Amino acid sequence: MRYSGNHVSRQRVGHIMQVYGLLMMGVVLVVVFAALNKDFLTFVNLETILEQNAALAIVSVGVTFTIIAGMFDLSTGSVVALASVVMALVVQNSQSMVMALFVAATVALACGLLNGFLLSYGGINSVIVTLAAMIWSRGIALGVTKGDSVPFASPLVDFMNARSVLGLSPIVLVIGFSYVLGWFALGHTRLGRYAFALGRDVEATKQAGVNTDLYKLLIFMTSAFFVWLATVVTATRMSAGVPNAVYGLEFDAIVAVIIGGSSMTGGEGSIIKTIVGVLFISVLNNGLSTMGMRDSAFYLYKGAIILVALFFEVMSRQVLRSGGTHVAAVGAKG
Amino acid sequence: MRNQSEPLSHSIGTTHKKAGYCGRERLGTLLDSYGILVIILVLGVVFAATAPRFLLPQNIANILKQISVVAIMAIGMFMVILLGGIDLSVGSSALLSAVVTMYLINHNYAPETVAIPIGLLAAAAVGFINGFMVESAGISPIIVTLGTMIAVRGLAQTILWIDNSWLWVKDPALLFLAQKNFGFLPVLVVLMVFLYALFMVILNQTRFGRYLYAIGGNQRATYLCGIPVVRFKTLAYTLSGLMAGVGGLVLVARLSAVSPAVGNNIQFDVITAVVLGGASLSGGEGRIEKTLLGALIAGMIINYLTIKGIPGPYQSAVNGMIILGAVILDKLSKARS
Numbered sequence: 001m002r003y004s005g006n007h008v009s010r011q012r013v014g015h016i017m018q019v020y021g022l023l024m025m026g027v028v029l030v031v032v033f034a035a036l037n038k039d040f041l042t043f044v045n046l047e048t049i050l051e052q053n054a055a056l057a058i059v060s061v062g063v064t065f066t067i068i069a070g071m072f073d074l075s076t077g078s079v080v081a082l083a084s085v086v087m088a089l090v091v092q093n094s095q096s097m098v099m100a101l102f103v104a105a106t107v108a109l110a111c112g113l114l115n116g117f118l119l120s121y122g123g124i125n126s127v128i129v130t131l132a133a134m135i136w137s138r139g140i141a142l143g144v145t146k147g148d149s150v151p152f153a154s155p156l157v158d159f160m161n162a163r164s165v166l167g168l169s170p171i172v173l174v175i176g177f178s179y180v181l182g183w184f185a186l187g188h189t190r191l192g193r194y195a196f197a198l199g200r201d202v203e204a205t206k207q208a209g210v211n212t213d214l215y216k217l218l219i220f221m222t223s224a225f226f227v228w229l230a231t232v233v234t235a236t237r238m239s240a241g242v243p244n245a246v247y248g249l250e251f252d253a254i255v256a257v258i259i260g261g262s263s264m265t266g267g268e269g270s271i272i273k274t275i276v277g278v279l280f281i282s283v284l285n286n287g288l289s290t291m292g293m294r295d296s297a298f299y300l301y302k303g304a305i306i307l308v309a310l311f312f313e314v315m316s317r318q319v320l321r322s323g324g325t326h327v328a329a330v331g332a333k334g
Numbered sequence: 335m336r337n338q339s340e341p342l343s344h345s346i347g348t349t350h351k352k353a354g355y356c357g358r359e360r361l362g363t364l365l366d367s368y369g370i371l372v373i374i375l376v377l378g379v380v381f382a383a384t385a386p387r388f389l390l391p392q393n394i395a396n397i398l399k400q401i402s403v404v405a406i407m408a409i410g411m412f413m414v415i416l417l418g419g420i421d422l423s424v425g426s427s428a429l430l431s432a433v434v435t436m437y438l439i440n441h442n443y444a445p446e447t448v449a450i451p452i453g454l455l456a457a458a459a460v461g462f463i464n465g466f467m468v469e470s471a472g473i474s475p476i477i478v479t480l481g482t483m484i485a486v487r488g489l490a491q492t493i494l495w496i497d498n499s500w501l502w503v504k505d506p507a508l509l510f511l512a513q514k515n516f517g518f519l520p521v522l523v524v525l526m527v528f529l530y531a532l533f534m535v536i537l538n539q540t541r542f543g544r545y546l547y548a549i550g551g552n553q554r555a556t557y558l559c560g561i562p563v564v565r566f567k568t569l570a571y572t573l574s575g576l577m578a579g580v581g582g583l584v585l586v587a588r589l590s591a592v593s594p595a596v597g598n599n600i601q602f603d604v605i606t607a608v609v610l611g612g613a614s615l616s617g618g619e620g621r622i623e624k625t626l627l628g629a630l631i632a633g634m635i636i637n638y639l640t641i642k643g644i645p646g647p648y649q650s651a652v653n654g655m656i657i658l659g660a661v662i663l664d665k666l667s668k669a670r671s
Contacts, residue, residue, distance in 0.1 A: 122665060124662070129658065137651075138647075139650035139652070139653070139654060140648075143645060143647035146647075147647070251484075258477055265474070294491075294495060296495055298488065299488030299491070302484055302488070303487075306484070307478070307482070310481060
């Protein structure tokens with residue numbers, strides 16, 4: 001470690017950037033969007049932002065666990081698509097929503113189990129395992145449906161799209177439930193504690209007597225559980241299983257968690273940080289799309305803003321560390 | 335010639351894992367390459383037995399043409415993965431180089447001799463930005479290249495939108511490259527083989543190649559030896575962008591047109607080729623020539639599925655499972671040795 005002369009003040013600057021940097025960028029975004037679009041800052045639009053990004057918000061809770069444990073889950077979006085297609089097919093054929101929910105849960109958890117098993121007991125890099133799952137599960141979803149969406153009707157669809165449960169939309173309530181559950185599991189259970197331990201040092205965790213393979217598996221099952229919740233919300237919101245749905249969700253979720261301030265090499269992070277990151281990405285998605293720009297421009301701005309946010313997030317972390325060589329920053333290895 | 339430097343570069347890459355006896359390591363390397371050839375032979379026999387059309391010269395030339403774009407892009411990806419990184423942005427860089435080049439040519443802003451280098455430079459610039467963000471800012475490569483993947487595709491599509499999202503490729507040089515044959519061999523395949531030969535020399539014979547293996551094997555030790563790690567890693571990302579640009583130009587020349595979807599998701603095929611070729615995602619392990627064989631295996635399987643009339647989505651599902659199968663096989667063979 002080398003220490004610069006004004007070590008303390010640099011640390012303070014880094015700390016301020018770390019804690020408030022993204023919030024400040026978020027405020028700037030909101031101000032810009034509000035100036036460009038007078039409907040942006042209305043309650044209806046704020047609720048719409050949450051509903052539009054419900055899948056992102058819910059999946060990000062599970063992704064927080066995997067990233068804190070030092071792993072990546074690239075399969076979430078494709079598994080949501082696969083599970084929602086299967087769910088829709090079951091409703092179409094059996095008219096039983098309970099059955100469909102159960103089957104969707106089975107699909108999501110089975111994918112999580114397979115991924116978790118391969119990367120823990122198989123010892124394969126999590127990026128490769130979940131990248132493969134991202135490709136094959138989307139392939140199956142598209143293959144089974146031949147690319148068409150599978151519409152279905154159910155009382156649950158009407159309920160989820162009704163706007164007035166306790167004055168809030170049921171979708172927003174599901175999001176709230178996910179975050180409370182995630183917050184509790186991360187901060188107050190063995191699973192959460194071991195996730196942090198795995199992210200800091202897998203070997204040391206193993207030496208301490210923790211069954212690290214089992215907990216890696218359980219962390220991916222946790223992620224799969226939130227994937228299932230996201231599936232239910234996505235499918236009922238569209239009242240269809242859409243094989244092309246939530247394209248790129250896995251990337252949005254990972255980016256949200258990381259620009260929220262969780263460390264991309266694991267061992268650090270919180271649900272609160274994820275909330276900030278998810279709100280940032282959601283505002284970005286909604287703000288850019290309500291400006292009526294073309295898809296190409298949308299992706300250009302979105303990618304550029306994400307890169308800038310990432311850059312600041314990481315620079316603040318480096319200032320905070322106040323030194324350390326470039327070599328210390330080895331890429332994440334799941 | 336190559337064998338002289340091989341044990342050196344190889345053992346630099348793996349000293350932190352096993353104390354190497356050169357002879358045994360060479361045998362292991364031989365068996366490794368042999369293993370992937372056996373897989374290709376077995377697949378070839380099985381496919382030929384169940385689909386007679388598979389072994390027609392026409393079809394074999396077709397397979398080679400089909401894998402060429404992915405294989406060319408895999409050269410750059412191999413170097414990045416050798417360093418323990420990953421590059422998800424290659425599909426977008428490919429589109430960018432194609433769009434920039436064809437925009438300049440079709441609007442008569444520049445002749446092809448200028449437009450093609452500019453297009454390649456644009457793709458290389460994306461690679462440089464990736465390398466800079468990964469190395470100098472220390473952001474995880476998967477996140478950085480994800481960001482550039484989104485932003486660069488947006489940029490390229492924005493430029494393409496000027497021409498109503500469609501540019502024809504009528505340039506004779508590019509068409510010659512992609513659609514003509516030298517006798518039996520397509521020019522494209524010759525280009526692919528040439529590039530692989532070039533990079534085999536670069537990676538196995540030069541100091542640059544040895545340093546890449548060293549950095550991938552143990553970054554910190556290499557840094558402490560006084561080797562400019564950051565510069566070499568940035569260069570590897572830049573080369574990945576450049577090869578993506580070459581791949582993009584070839585791809586649009588094969589299709590005769592640039593559309594906004596060009597190169598979409600091709601990064602997964604490229605990564606599949608490298609992983610099938612036995613490169614380890616944690617870096618320091620792998621051979622460039624095996625990457626070509628990896629691309630060949632994937633190409634053979636997809637070609638066979640097409641002959642058998644399996645629809646596209648299922649082909650990509652199979653692709654995902656091939657990646658898993660390859661990695662599991664690799665793990666098993668390593669566990670045994």
